[in-house]
Amino acid sequence: MxxxxxxxxxxxxxxxxxxxxxxxxxxxxxxxxxxxRSIVAPAHAALSVAAPTTTLGPT
Incomplete structure (x- = not known):
């Protein structure tokens, strides 16, 4: 070296x-x-729903 x-x-x-x-x-x-031949999403991913978002005005 x-x-x-x-x-x-x-x-x-x-x-x-x-x-x-x-x-x-x-x-x-x-x-x-x-x-x-195809790609299948897992059942828990296919049924997941995003939680609704809410905005609150000033209190």
Whole structure:
């Protein structure tokens, strides 16, 4: 290591190299279209109603 290269810089570079290698291994070689036919909201989200807001005049 030279004096200009800090331990932090070395760790950053190693992280980038290892991360790139992991991405190359983890990604499929051929892109496939996702199989999502519909998205359904959970029942509690579909039935939730916002509370009414009221403003009161000066008292």
């Amino acid at each position: 030279s004096r200009d290269t800090t331990r932090r810089d070395v760790v950053k570079k190693i992280t980038i190299v290892v991360g790139g290698a992991v991405m190359l291994i983890a990604l499929p070689s051929q892109w496939t279209k996702p199989v999502v």
